[in-house]
Amino acid sequence: MEAQTLPQWSFDDAYVDFEHENFTGSLKRAEDVLSKACDLVKTGKFSAKELAALYEEGFDKLSSLKAFCRCKMSENTKDERVAVVEAKIQSQLSKLELIKQAMLAKFEELSEDEWEKFGLSHWKFYYKEQKNSRSKNLKNKEIFAELEQSSFTPIYAIFTHLNNLIDIKAQDSLGEVKNYSFAKCGGILKGSPDSVLRENVFNELSKHYEKHAPIYVDALNMLHGFRQAKFKEAKCDIFLPSFEQNKISHDAIDAMHSALQKRVSKIREAVTLRAPYLGKERISACDLLAPSPFSAKAQIPYHQAISTIKSALSEVSEEISGFIDLMLKNRWIEASTRENKAAGAFYTRFNELKQARVFSTYMGTEAHMIQQAHELGHAWHYWIMRDMPSIQTEFPMSLAEVASTFNEAVLREYLKKNADKNSLFNILWQELKSAANFMLHIPVRYSFETEFIKARSSGLVTPKETNEMMKNAWQKWYAGSTQDTEEFLPYFKLHFYKTDQYIYNYPYTVGYLLSQFLIEKFRAKEPNFFEIYKAFLRDTGSMSVDDIIKKHFKKDIKKSEFWLECIDGALGYVEEFKAMSKKRSQNLS
Structure with missing residues (x-):
């Protein structure tokens, strides 16, 4: 493209x-x-x-x-x-x-x-x-502020510089060998249709990170060492600041993970059901984000992707599609493919100017189209709050992920509704990818990071201990559903190195599950859904997650029953995929 x-x-x-x-x-x-x-x-x-x-x-x-x-x-x-x-x-x-x-x-x-x-x-x-907040007990604030600037904040830059050094060689399915940067490796693992290239990039990254793991572990030790010194001075529990930052109770997070564990064997089917279509008994870690094997080879032009996104979101409200037109007209979207661009995608905003910006690299796949919808959801969330004082627009990560993942869900719902048989398979494949990513992969990151934090409170963590923690976290959630482990995850994923967000993973699961709750209400065509949804979003900067769900939907998120309702909604895609696979097999026999 x-x-x-x-x-x-x-x-x-x-x-x-x-x-x-x-x-x-x-x-x-x-x-x-x-x-x-x-x-x-x-x-x-x-x-x-x-x-x-x-x-x-x-x-x-x-x-x-x-x-x-x-x-x-x-x-x-x-x-x-x-x-x-x-x-x-x-x-x-x-x-x-x-x-x-x-x-x-x-x-x-x-x-x-x-x-x-x-x-x-x-x-x-x-x-x-x-x-x-218990962090109010922090003394010597000036000293910590100075240390934060000189010795803590630069850790993320160290991580960025380390990954900028990545320049691996990998062979694709045509036998061509090319060099791949960190950003390109990330793009390939997030959905390249070339299975040979995915595997080779994965293996080469594994070798690279195995060699350089001690440097990354040093950075993690520095990062959490600083934080824990600060928490100790404030006489603060090492996990409380994250829950305060995300405006959610510890009880709610425990209830969510308890519900996920109750359904974990069912959630794993979102992984195991895809393995046969990739020619494997068990899926490889490098294939967790692989596109459907029946996906059209032709790329989706950007204008077509945006048109589809707008049509889908118009069913929620024309207001959202109009906002996308504004983003394009004002040139507030970055989607080009250029050298030296960072990997991934994000939204940000300029509070002073009341403007939003969206960053991505559009590669023409269905996954990239969904990514556009996701980031535009973030931007629209801010846009409908821009008239408010900035302090009331500072919604936490746990609620920031709701509008974005809801956009994804609405888009996939629209694609399913307008799909032929092959397209339906591809869309359900994408649903299974999302379900596994948010309900297995993100919990792996949470389990790993919380164990690392606990260990760091007793002293420096070694690369060997880090590797063991990673394997244990993977086993806890994926068990035998994959044939290997993404062992380099602690070094590859930028989430672990962010200095402005603490434990930057579980909010994605919170947002995904809340979006599943919302999509059920949207499907049911509940009266005034859009007005309720918009009012809910406008409250996200001035209420806790616990209180906002209680206010707008009369639900208690400290109870596993609420999260099970959300999870079971997502698991409906697993049942749809199983039924379709069974019908497909019968037609072939």
Whole structure:
């Protein structure tokens, strides 16, 4: 697929580039705002309203400038300017954190009616959340802020640089040997139709990571060592900060994993049912994301993919398809295939400008079309909240994944409805891939990471121990459904190295299961579904997951029964696939 047929984003209506006055001016204004706020904090003579206004302006600018850095690094991972600029922004963000603490302390002096009187009601949820957080006990905040900037935040950059060094040789099914970067390896494992290439890339990555595993384990030890020192100082449980960050109770996560374990043998069928179609008794780890063997070889043009996505989402509301047109018109979508691009896909936003951006590399497959729908779901989620104060649009990962995975579900539902027999097989194949990924692969990551964190609290973790933890986590969830283990997962997956998110995996399962709950309601054509759905999304920045589900759907997510309802909805695809496979076999015999 030629690059020129794919949308490339533009920043002409935003910050243009690092040297442009739009960027430098915004950064200078942020620095001035924070300097003024710091001076006020030093004197102690300020009102809650005054400091909140300065904080909000500083946050909007700095969060936007940091998002712009991510965009620039993603479109060119070899742009060395990014790290330099990001360090400046991070320095200001550390100051912003200290200003926030002073602001929260000032909030304690407010009477009930003053929240409304001073126009600070939008801060109330966040304030109460922070007030009840055990991390509030952290002393020496300034020291930790400095250490975070100098010794913690750079860990993610170390991971990025390490993976930029990947340049492996692998042979495809035609016998051609090529070099593959980290990004290209990721793309191949996420859905290349060439089984020989998938296997060879997987094997070469295994060799590479086996050789360099100690460096990655060092990075993980550094990352969790810093965090645990901070948690210890705050007298805080090592897992609590993650649940607080994701605005979900520990009981709810335990209930979800308990429900998954109750259905794990059934969930594994989403893996085992695909193995025969790949010519294997048990599926290989390199084939977990393999496309359907009956998928059309012809690539899906981007315009066709977008048209299909819009038609599907129009059945929810024309408002969503209109938003996609706006994203394309404004050049807020990046989908081109270019050298030095980062792997994966993401959405981000510029709070200061009330703009969204979507990043991906579109390769013309059905999986990539679904990926476009996923990221556009994130962007639309923010778009319908952009009129709100930024603090109320900071929805946690656990709820951020709902609109995106719901978009996926609606798209697949639409494709199924309009499919012929071959297309139906391909769509159900994709459903099984998603079910296995969200209900097995993500729990593997959670099990591995939580075990690593526990072990790290007792001292440094060795590469051998890391490998054993990975194998145990894989066995717990996949058991005998695969013939091997993705042993390099702790080194390959960027989720483990993020410094702005802690335990960056289980929210995907939460989002997927909530989307299954929502798609059932959409199928049932419940009255006013779109209005309820939209109201639910607009509450995601100002309520916990537990409370928001109770408010809009009268369900208790601390009970396994709720999660079993969601899981059983997803397992309906397994039953559909089994019935179709049986019918297919009968027709062939």
